[in-house]
Amino acid sequence: MSTDWMSRARCAAEDIEAELFFPRTEANLRQVREAREVCLSCPVLALCREWALAEPPSLDGIWGGLTHTERRRCRRQEARTAAQAA
Template identity: 45%
Template structure:
């Protein structure tokens, strides 16, 4: 993973990333290519949740972050938005 384009200052968790030194291309596969290898790296990562939250908060649109693909993160964002609306109207 290449974290150089990130905007958040609170990035200490990136020092613990399992993907440090791993080919960043693995995390940005061509459309339709397998995400399995990247997700395997993420599976054993101790900062997976930090990484996922970072991607969600910063609206990262591309790549595997926190073990989730763009589509999976979009789905998670939608689910959270629904939960937030329900909680607010309860």
């Protein structure tokens, strides 16, 4: 998948600290919430989420508005749905 969209991402703006998207733990709810607020106003949110779900499960940080744990949960749900459809 192309990553051309990354330059148009809201998080790429100069006034956004990259560290916001990499909380030390997912338990830092304030930081996760603030990062999500940026994601929700992003013009490439869907592309970012699609890319993040296609990346290796070890990808850290908040991508597409989802934490590592949420992306893992989405992948498991997709796998269950695919298995049920087969």
